[in-house]
Each structure stands twice: as C-alpha cells, then as structure tokens.
Amino acid sequence: MSDTLKRAAAERAAQLVTDGMRLGLGTGSTAVHFVAAIGERVRGGLKVVGVPTSEATREQALREGIPLTTLDETPDLDLTVDGADEIDSDLRLIKGGGGALLREKIVASASQRMIVIADGSKLVTKLGRYPLPIEVMPFGLTATERAIARLLDSLSMSGELRLRHAADGAPYVTDGGHFIIDAHLERIDKPNVLASTLNNIPGVVEHGLFLGLATGAILATADGLVELGQL
Secondary structure: OHHHHHHHHHHHHHOOOOOOOEEEEOOOOOHHHHHHHHHHHHHOOOOOEEEEOOHHHHHHHHHHOOOEOOOOOOOOEEEEEEOOOEEOOOOOEEOOOOOOHHHHHHHHHOEEEEEEEEEHHHEOOOOOOOOEEEEEOOOOHHHHHHHHHHHHHHOOOOOEEEEOEOOOOOEOOOOOOOEEEEEEOOOOOOHHHHHHHHOOOOOEEEEOEEOOOOOEEEEEEOOEEEEEEOO
16 A cells, blocks of 8 residues: 555656756655656656666666756756655655665755655654664764764753664665664654754764755645645
8 A cells, every 4th residue: 555655646746847847856665656757757758857866766767768967967956856754744854764865965955846755654743753864974983973872862862873784784885885873763852953963963974854945745645645835
C-alpha cells in the first residue's frame, strides 16, 4: 500500500511540471516515482532539465532519458520535488534517511519552490520520532560526536547518537565522502534552535532539519491526496 501511495503523490507532483522548467530531482523511495513520471513525460515530448541530488538519482534520470545539468551551469531552479522522512504542519522536515541530505539541501535552497511528496504516515505533530541525520567529517569523528552530545545536553535533549553503517558493516559514506551520525531524539521541541547550533560545531557538515525550504507538500493517504502549503 505504501508504494502505491508514494506513486500517487509523485504523479500529482509531476503534473506541476511544465515545459522549460529547471528541476531539482530528489532522492529516495518516493522521489524514484517522481523521476520515473518525469521520464515518461520527457519521452512524450516534455522539455525540462534536471539537477539530481545523488548519484543514484543521476543514474536513474539518465536511464529515463531526462536531460541533466548542474547547479554550476544552472544555479537557479524552478522547482525541486523530493521526499521526506518526517514533515509537520508548518512544512518543517527531517530528511537524510537515504544519505543525500547535503546535496538535497543545496538543491532545495537553489529552487524557487520545493514540493514534498510522501505517504501520509510521514506527517507528524512533532518532529523527532525519526532519527535526525547529521552529516560529519570522518576526520575527528569522536571529537565531533562528543561536541554534538554536549550541545544536545545543553538544550536538555537526550538520545542515542549512532554512527550509520553500510550493509557490509563499514561506516556509511555519503556521495560527498562524509559519515552520518543518526541522533535518536524522539522529539525536537525547538528545531530552529537545534538547526542553528548544530551548524556551529566544527566537523558537522550538514544536518537533516530542512526549515523554511518546503513551500508545499502532497501527502497520499488511504482516503486520497492531501495538499499542504502552496503547490
């Protein structure tokens, strides 16, 4: 059922795309459906260019026949469509479960609009149930992790910090060559404060709190599509 819902949200988002658009192409299980839908429209004559947010998305877009560009060549995008691990009613997100949060945030920040597509289970009243991904430099990993723990303690937040591992047991490495620490916080009462203070820690490259970036969302539920914000 979940995959069917994700496809429904992706197909609705694909309807927002018009000729000549410069698109940010998201990463993850829901974004896969959006890229596939755009590929079908491109083969039918739609003229767009896309900036992929990960190597996996780039490879899929090439298979689909979607013309690609880069942010260096096309620094201003019309629309980014991406998934989310959590979203609240204020369109604040947790992203990064797929490991592409850094590129996803750069692309979203370069876009006039960001539309989130997800199944309805991703809508929460309070962010934090999903572990917060924090992308970090491999150099000085232990020192960075301790600094994150001290910060959380100063904010009266508690939760286990876990270094993400790949299937082979080695540390998971992002497309940018970094590691990810997943912070199991359960709830984030002040996401803006946490976001700004995490960015001050040397060794932290980026985090999965996407605040003020999403302009709208399409959530697929068993009762139909729910639209939030401005599409």
